Amino acid sequence: MIPELGHFTLILALCLAITQAVVPLVGSYTRTISWMAASRSLAWGQFVFLAISLAILTYAFLGNDFSVIYVAQNGNTKLPDLYKISAVWGAHEGSLLLWACMLAAWSVAIAAFSRNLPLEMVSRVLSVMGMVSIGFLLFMLLTSNPFDRTFPAPFEGGELNPMLQDPGLAIHPPLLYMGYVGFSVAFAFAIAALMGGRLDGSWARWSRPWTTIAWVFLTLGIVLGSWWAYYELGWGGWWFWDPVENASFMPWLIGTALMHSLAVTEKRGAFKSWTVLLAISAFSLSLLGTFLVRSGVLTSVHSFAADPERGVFILMFLLVVIGGSLLLYTWRAPYISGGGRFDLVSRETFLLGNNLLLAVFAALVLLGTLAPLIYDALELGKISVGFPWFNRMFLLTTPFLALLMGVGALSHWKHAEPSLFVKQLRVAFIISLLFGLLSLLPVFSAGNWLVGLGMGLAMWVASSHLVNVRDRLKNKRGFAGFWLDFKTGGRSYYGMILAHLGVAVFIVGITLVSNFGREEDVRMSPGDVSEIAGYNFTFEGVTQVSGPNYNASRGRFQVSKDGEHVATLEPEKRAYFVKTMPMTEAAIDWGLTRDLYVSLGEPLGGGDWSLRLYYKPYVRWIWLGGFLMGLGGILAVTDRRYRTSRMRSAKTADTANAAPAVSGG
Amino acid sequence: MNPIRKKRLILIGLMVAGVGVAAWLTLNAFSDNLMYFFSPSEVAEGKAPTAHPFRIGGLVETNSVKRKSDGLTSAFSVTDNAEAVTVEYTGILPDLFREGQGIVAMGQLNQDGIFIASEVLAKHDENYMPPEVADSLKTAHDKAVNKTQSQAGLQ
Numbered sequence: 001m002i003p004e005l006g007h008f009t010l011i012l013a014l015c016l017a018i019t020q021a022v023v024p025l026v027g028s029y030t031r032t033i034s035w036m037a038a039s040r041s042l043a044w045g046q047f048v049f050l051a052i053s054l055a056i057l058t059y060a061f062l063g064n065d066f067s068v069i070y071v072a073q074n075g076n077t078k079l080p081d082l083y084k085i086s087a088v089w090g091a092h093e094g095s096l097l098l099w100a101c102m103l104a105a106w107s108v109a110i111a112a113f114s115r116n117l118p119l120e121m122v123s124r125v126l127s128v129m130g131m132v133s134i135g136f137l138l139f140m141l142l143t144s145n146p147f148d149r150t151f152p153a154p155f156e157g158g159e160l161n162p163m164l165q166d167p168g169l170a171i172h173p174p175l176l177y178m179g180y181v182g183f184s185v186a187f188a189f190a191i192a193a194l195m196g197g198r199l200d201g202s203w204a205r206w207s208r209p210w211t212t213i214a215w216v217f218l219t220l221g222i223v224l225g226s227w228w229a230y231y232e233l234g235w236g237g238w239w240f241w242d243p244v245e246n247a248s249f250m251p252w253l254i255g256t257a258l259m260h261s262l263a264v265t266e267k268r269g270a271f272k273s274w275t276v277l278l279a280i281s282a283f284s285l286s287l288l289g290t291f292l293v294r295s296g297v298l299t300s301v302h303s304f305a306a307d308p309e310r311g312v313f314i315l316m317f318l319l320v321v322i323g324g325s326l327l328l329y330t331w332r333a334p335y336i337s338g339g340g341r342f343d344l345v346s347r348e349t350f351l352l353g354n355n356l357l358l359a360v361f362a363a364l365v366l367l368g369t370l371a372p373l374i375y376d377a378l379e380l381g382k383i384s385v386g387f388p389w390f391n392r393m394f395l396l397t398t399p400f401l402a403l404l405m406g407v408g409a410l411s412h413w414k415h416a417e418p419s420l421f422v423k424q425l426r427v428a429f430i431i432s433l434l435f436g437l438l439s440l441l442p443v444f445s446a447g448n449w450l451v452g453l454g455m456g457l458a459m460w461v462a463s464s465h466l467v468n469v470r471d472r473l474k475n476k477r478g479f480a481g482f483w484l485d486f487k488t489g490g491r492s493y494y495g496m497i498l499a500h501l502g503v504a505v506f507i508v509g510i511t512l513v514s515n516f517g518r519e520e521d522v523r524m525s526p527g528d529v530s531e532i533a534g535y536n537f538t539f540e541g542v543t544q545v546s547g548p549n550y551n552a553s554r555g556r557f558q559v560s561k562d563g564e565h566v567a568t569l570e571p572e573k574r575a576y577f578v579k580t581m582p583m584t585e586a587a588i589d590w591g592l593t594r595d596l597y598v599s600l601g602e603p604l605g606g607g608d609w610s611l612r613l614y615y616k617p618y619v620r621w622i623w624l625g626g627f628l629m630g631l632g633g634i635l636a637v638t639d640r641r642y643r644t645s646r647m648r649s650a651k652t653a654d655t656a657n658a659a660p661a662v663s664g665g
Numbered sequence: 666m667n668p669i670r671k672k673r674l675i676l677i678g679l680m681v682a683g684v685g686v687a688a689w690l691t692l693n694a695f696s697d698n699l700m701y702f703f704s705p706s707e708v709a710e711g712k713a714p715t716a717h718p719f720r721i722g723g724l725v726e727t728n729s730v731k732r733k734s735d736g737l738t739s740a741f742s743v744t745d746n747a748e749a750v751t752v753e754y755t756g757i758l759p760d761l762f763r764e765g766q767g768i769v770a771m772g773q774l775n776q777d778g779i780f781i782a783s784e785v786l787a788k789h790d791e792n793y794m795p796p797e798v799a800d801s802l803k804t805a806h807d808k809a810v811n812k813t814q815s816q817a818g819l820q
Contacts (some may be wrong), residue, residue: 234760344672354679360687367695382702382800384720389698396690474712521756523736582760604736610757 006056020130024123061191125193174223179326182214187283204265223626232582247289350408406464454511499632506625704801
């Protein structure tokens with residue numbers, strides 16, 4: 001009975017979504033205040049019903065209700081409660097429900113925090129959110145209902161994939177989804193602005209904090225996913241250019257471009273069309289990402305044929321969302337005014353460069369991700385695009401991004417005096433160059449130019465931003481001056497600095513781990529010692545242990561360096577009861593400057609094992625950098641100007657637009 | 666030409682040049698890094714390249730897995746139930762590697778026709794069959810069925 005209630009609330013939510021899509025929109029054109037005002041209550045109503053649905057599905061998992069097919073496939077009585085909850089979004093149907101629920105939550109957030117927005121704008125934004133929601137709820141109800149029942153109910157469930165039984169992965173999908181879905185807000189704002197023909201600085205100012213929050217969630221979600229892959233998959237990689245990863249990386253790249261482009265649109269009124277296009281692309285890629293990962297199309301184009309209903313629905317949905325919004329764009333874009341002029345050397349130009357690089361990189365990743373599908377569909381043969389290609393594309397674009405970053409953050413809007421920033425950045429440039437050259441010395445990298453490039457760029461990003469901060473605080477007194485500046489409206493500035501310093505940290509991490517990381521597959525008998533990068537790993541043998549829903553072989557290692565004990569590592573090889581698949585649990589001794597990593601291979605008889613030993617210098621800096629980027633985003637969003645009067649800015653931006661338009665986005 | 670238009674032209678020119686160079690580099694690198702997939706039957710027919718890495722996939726033949734004395738190199742046969750190719754790999758095989766399981770290996774053929782793998786993939790799901798493997802098994806099966814049918818027809 002209770003699962004049917006969940007199904008029923010899902011249907012009610014669909015009805016509300018349809019109302020939310022239609023009534024406020026019509027109201028916004030007929031200027032019927034009550035119709036427009038209804039958008040807020042409708043968003044709340046939809047959220048409440050979807051939350052009930054999600055709660056009921058969670059309840060079914062906790063209560064082991066295996067008459068629900070989805071629960072029977074992914075739940076199990078022996079599963080710890082935490083993983084029963086994360087199993088709710090562990091597979092296709094449930095993750096769609098979570099998606100829809102988050103969409104409703106974002107809608108409610110707009111409804112609650114939009115008191116300063118014109119009602120007309122709010123109603124159009126919520127109407128667009130309603131339209132997206134219709135798509136998802138219909139998809140769920142027609143093809144992927146999480147509440148479908150089976151009779152007779154099985155006695156035991158199929159269990160969540162053991163790989164996903166991990167605290168990191170329990171919160172990774174929700175974070176990622178919050179990011180994906182968050183871009184729907186930027187999308188809805190863009191579409192609403194196109195509808196109303198009101199693409200001005202105030203529109204950019206409204207969507208900026210939302211976009212940044214979504215970007216923060218996506219950033220943290222990706223960082224967490226990469227960290228999870230590193231310790232859970234047992235072979236020490238942190239990024240594989242796997243289609244599933246690319247699916248989250250593409251919206252991140254475009255989202256990053258969007259954040260910067262919105263800054264230009266808000267401050268200078270320029271790049272409007274481009275910003276709108278980015279908002280549409282970011283959300284389209286989020287949709288594509290969700291479906292790519294969950295529909296199974298990646299494993300084979302033919303899985304579409306195996307489940308044609310889902311495939312056709314997804315294609316139609318993508319077509320309507322992307323095609324519809326692009327159609328609206330081409331219809332409305334010619335009426336968008338051009339915005340403020342700027343010189344060839346100006347912050348606008350640098351941000352444009354950054355945007356182009358990010359967009360080009362995203363397009364390349366898209367090409368690499370979809371090429372196997374396209375080749376297969378056209379019957380040109382079965383291919384895969386190698387890891388090296390993605391790495392090369394990364395090296396082709398990101399160094400320029402890092403270079404631009406240092407100059408862009410320092411230069412002035414509209415017109416920057418080259419001689420001025422040459423003077424400002426001279427020292428930073430020399431330091432970075434020396435640092436890069438120094439890292440090429442035989443003691444460090446023996447002329448590996450990639451190390452020199454990476455370290456030089458990291459230093460460039462860091463030092464140019466520190467110069468930037470110093471110049472800002474030049475006329476302020478010490479720490480007190482900084483604190484006052486921080487409290488009175490400087491937060492978005494310091495957020496930007498922090499995020500960019502995060503990029504520097506990230507560059508150090510990837511440079512060092514990719515060039516100095518060591519890994520070895522070895523065969524060891526109990527008592528054997530293996531040396532890797534100066535660390536001695538002593539193997540003490542393997543014992544059998546048992547966990548709540550698995551048995552495991554647990555190895556024991558003593559690690560020492562120069563005769564001093566460093567760590568005791570206990571990697572495991574688990575066999576889960578239900579899925580009977582082996583799982584490698586790596587043991588890691590982590591540190592800020594290096595990780596030591598051991599994972600068990602397989603028994604070779606006589607107590608011998610094949611083993612993987614890794615030395616990973618500075619690998620944590622990769623995630624630390626990502627974390628700093630996210631923190632910078634949070635700092636920027638809490639800036640006072642987003643909380644105080646938003647109307648004020650609307651006026652100033654409008655006057656800026658009144659200037660004759662020459663150079664648009 | 667007025668100065669604003671000139672500036673914009675320079676800007677656009679730079680962008681086009683940048684994008685052009687990027688596109689050229691990309692496409693060049695792209696064709697170098699494409700890895701084609703071949704089934705054991707195709708390898709037996711000599712369709713697979715000998716000087717270029719590719720991917721091979723199929724089922725690990727039962728009782729074919731042998732370890733060399735160093736304990737880290739293993740040799741096994743990959744089959745599509747029609748032809749089999751010997752694969753050699755040094756290193757730790759994935760958790761789900763076992764006989765009868767579908768796998769995909771990346772590597773290159775040596776002079777003796779042995780596939781020296783640099784990477785062996787077995788997906789983390791016991792029900793999973795790499796799609797290329799499923800396809801090649803089906804092709805091999807269909808061929809076999811056709812053969813027996815035509816032979817039956819001759820008799």
